[in-house]
Amino acid sequence: MVMNVSLAKPKEINWPKVYTQQLFHITEVMVTDVASPPVAARIYAYSTLATYLISKEAGMGFEHQDILGQTYLAGQNWDVENPGLSSPEFAAIYAMLKVGEAIMPSGYLLKEKQQDWINTALKAKIINKKSLQVHLDYASLIAKKVMEVAKKDGYLQLSTLTRYTPQQGEGFWYPTPPAYIAAVEPEWKTIKPFFIQNLNEYEPAPMAPFDMTEGSSFHTQLMEVYTTTNELGEEKKLIANFWDCNPFKVQFSGHMAIGVKKISPGGHWIGITGIAAQKAALSFAETAYIHALVGMTLHDAFISCWKAKYETDRIRPETVINQQLDQRWRPLLQTPPFPEYTSGHSVISRASAVVLTGYFGDNFDFIDSSETYFGLPERPFPSFLYASEEAAISRLYGGIHFRDAIEEGVKQGEKIGNMVWTKVGTKK
Numbered sequence: 001m002v003m004n005v006s007l008a009k010p011k012e013i014n015w016p017k018v019y020t021q022q023l024f025h026i027t028e029v030m031v032t033d034v035a036s037p038p039v040a041a042r043i044y045a046y047s048t049l050a051t052y053l054i055s056k057e058a059g060m061g062f063e064h065q066d067i068l069g070q071t072y073l074a075g076q077n078w079d080v081e082n083p084g085l086s087s088p089e090f091a092a093i094y095a096m097l098k099v100g101e102a103i104m105p106s107g108y109l110l111k112e113k114q115q116d117w118i119n120t121a122l123k124a125k126i127i128n129k130k131s132l133q134v135h136l137d138y139a140s141l142i143a144k145k146v147m148e149v150a151k152k153d154g155y156l157q158l159s160t161l162t163r164y165t166p167q168q169g170e171g172f173w174y175p176t177p178p179a180y181i182a183a184v185e186p187e188w189k190t191i192k193p194f195f196i197q198n199l200n201e202y203e204p205a206p207m208a209p210f211d212m213t214e215g216s217s218f219h220t221q222l223m224e225v226y227t228t229t230n231e232l233g234e235e236k237k238l239i240a241n242f243w244d245c246n247p248f249k250v251q252f253s254g255h256m257a258i259g260v261k262k263i264s265p266g267g268h269w270i271g272i273t274g275i276a277a278q279k280a281a282l283s284f285a286e287t288a289y290i291h292a293l294v295g296m297t298l299h300d301a302f303i304s305c306w307k308a309k310y311e312t313d314r315i316r317p318e319t320v321i322n323q324q325l326d327q328r329w330r331p332l333l334q335t336p337p338f339p340e341y342t343s344g345h346s347v348i349s350r351a352s353a354v355v356l357t358g359y360f361g362d363n364f365d366f367i368d369s370s371e372t373y374f375g376l377p378e379r380p381f382p383s384f385l386y387a388s389e390e391a392a393i394s395r396l397y398g399g400i401h402f403r404d405a406i407e408e409g410v411k412q413g414e415k416i417g418n419m420v421w422t423k424v425g426t427k428k
Contacts, residue, residue, distance in 0.1 A: 013124070015089060015284035020274030022093045023047070023291065024373075025113040026100040027270070031261050033106050034247050036184045037336075037344055038191075038302035040264035043103050044295040045194065046150045050095035050143055052292035053078065057142075058088035060285035063427050064359075067293055070423035071194040073149065080141045083134050089284045090121045091139040098143035103150060153192040161187045164310070171210025172313050173339035177330070181248055181337035189307035193300040195420050202304045202415055204408040207312055207341045212324060221402040225317040226325060229332055229399040236397045240332050242376055243268070243345060243394035249334045263374060265345045265391075266298040269352040271370030272387065276360055290359055294352055297420050301351040301413055305344050308412070314341040317399060331399025343401045346392040346409030347416070353388035354417025358425045360384070388413075 026047055030040050052067060057078070068074060085091050097114045101107035118136075121127050127135055164186035166174050175181060189199065196202060208217035232240075245265040263271070273294045277287045318335045336344075357364070362383060369378045381387040392410050395401035 013089075013126070014278070016274065016277040016280075016282050016287045019051070019093065019284065019287045019291070020271075020278065022097065022113070022117060023270065023274065025097065025110060026104075027263065027267050029100065029104050029106050029109050030267065031247065031263065032109065033104055035104070035264065036247065037245075037264045037266060037348075038185050038188045038299075038306055040247070041266040041295070041298035041302045041348070042150075042153075042155065042191070043100065044266055044270050045292075045299040046103055046146055046295075047096045047099045048288070048292040048295040050099045050139075050146045051092040051288040053142055053146070054085075054088050054092035054095055054139065055285045055288045057082050058085060058092075060088060061283070062285055062289050064289065065424050065426050065428065067289070067296065067424055071296065072192060073194070076149065078142070078145050080138065080145060083138055085135055085138060086131050087121070087126050087135065090117075090126050091135045091142075092284070092288060093117060094136060095139035095143045095146075098140055099146050099150075102143065102147045154190050158185070158187055158190070161190065167313055171315050173315050174319055175337065176316055176318050176335040178334070179248075179337075183310075184248070184336075184338045185306060186310050186338075188303060189310065191303055193303050194296040195423060196300045196304060196416070199304055199307055202412060202419075204308050204342050204412045207314060207408070208402070208404050210315065212320075217404070218402075221404060222317060222320055222325075224403060225331075225396065225399055225401075226321055226329070228396055229329075232332065232397060237332060238377075239390055240394045240398040242371060242379055243391045244333050244398065245345065246334055246336050248337055261374060263370065265348055266295075266302070268370050268391075269294060269298060269349065272352070272366070272368055272384070273356065275366050275369065276356060276364060276384075279366055280360060280364075290356075293359075293420070293424060294355055297351050297355050297417065298348055300420070301348040301416050302344065304412060304416060305342055305347040305409070306338075308342050309339040309344075312341040313339050314405075316340050317402060333398030333400050335400050340401060341405045342409035342412055343392065343395045343405045344409070345395055346388075346401075346406045347413040349388040349391035350385075350410045350413030351417035351420070352413075353384035354414055355421050356384040358417075358421040 097110050101110040164183045211218045245268050247262050247264050249262050316335050321329050365382045367378050367380045392406050
């Protein structure tokens with residue numbers, strides 16, 4: 001993926017391409033920081049919110065209802081006078097990069113990208129030197145306002161909450177090989193969602209109780225994981241790896257642990273959003289709109305899923321199989337460091353796919369190149385919902401989830417996606 005853009009005339013600019021390339025700089029820093037899946041979704045939500053806000057305040061046209069009016073941010077006074085920008089597009093992207101800088105531990109790495117964006121915009125005559133500072137000041141003020149909101153969503157309080165301790169007894173989650181990483185974000189349910197007003201309304205159906213009796217639902221599902229992973233063909237292995245999206249993957253070389261760069265599940269769907277925006281040749285405003293909507297949907301979906309994970313605290317297949325069936329067995333994919341039920345990728349993939357289907361249509365085919373940067377081939381899909389189904393079943397092929405966590409995760413995500421689209425999907 002080429003990150004530097006050569007632009008000739010503003011009216012000829014492929015804004016969806018420029019937008020997604022600049023947003024990918026934020027993804028790169030997330031990978032560097034090993035941002036957890038829910039943390040990554042939060043970063044996308046607030047970063048893309050900045051671009052949407054500037055597009056909205058600049059009076060750029062949107063086809064659908066205002067996003068913020070359906071969130072807890074409705075009525076928020078941003079209190080920044082619009083100076084009448086000659087290029088709100090430039091300011092919106094700069095604000096996105098400023099939020100990325102402020103919200104991530106290694107956000108300082110974006111300073112270079114911000115300067116590159118300034119240089120590119122000046123060279124392409126998107127802005128001129130005379131108007132540059134006005135754009136930068138306005139973008140910085142919007143970014144500051146976004147961060148003021150972000151600081152009130154509960155994230156800064158997470159470190160003050162009671163630390164998670166694995167429960168004793170059969171059926172409860174326990175850290176998994178090879179790195180035995182401690183539980184990730186056990187109190188994420190305390191973070192404020194954008195659209196969801198009552199998290200209890202999106203709880204999944206009860207999971208199969210831990211029961212190793214032959215013929216029980218749990219035992220049957222456990223054996224399905226074991227036999228499926230032992231009989232995988234090349235296509236199923238490809239599907240599992242394509243949707244792995246595990247930022248915590250670790251490989252060992254002797255006594256040295258090496259982190260493997262992986263995009264997060266939310267990052268994969270943000271990538272798909274950018275691919276769809278480019279194929280549909282969206283305006284800058286609509287590109288900003290759909291990215292912000294998907295980012296906020298991902299954020300809410302992860303909060304709902306993480307609530308289910310730590311309330312059920314369910315054991316992973318790898319732990320049970322090693323204890324009860326085969327001590328040497330390892331799943332195709334490395335087991336992520338958090339409880340099993342429900343499947344996060346199933347939840348967030350379906351929620352994203354429902355929103356994208358509402359926006360682009362039922363049979364919007366696309367070629368998913370989100371993983372090429374990480375060494376995986378492109379993959380074609382006939383629709384967003386089809387892609388979400390494949391993302392979900394990939395967790396069984398990978399050996400990291402039971403079937404009920406996958407199927408109930410899809411239902412959970414569908415409910416969230418439908419709620420979001422019902423709120424904002426009406427055209428003006």
